[in-house]
Amino acid sequence: MSKSRCPICDAAMPGNWQDYPDYPFCSRRCRVIDLGRWLGEDYRVPDPTPPNDRSSPADGD
Ligand SMILES: [Zn+2]
Incomplete structure (x- = not known):
């Protein structure tokens, strides 16, 4: 029996492990x-910043 x-x-x-x-x-x-470690490491969510925020007022039509 290994320790x-x-x-x-x-x-x-x-x-015994039992x-x-x-x-x-x-x-x-x-x-x-x-469990907390797992949740902590899994809590990294990507930045939800939109890639194309087309709200530039310099875009004159
Ligand atoms: Zn322990």
Whole structure:
């Protein structure tokens, strides 16, 4: 049985993974932290600025 470590806080997790309801995290808190990281990294949305904003008043007809 190989030992596991929490990918968040690097805490040693001896025993079976069945002992950890939040595996591969050592605790619910680390699970939430990991989830927050994912959401944070995925929160990058492109700038919704329109590419052609044709509102230039210099365009005299
Ligand atoms: Zn942890």
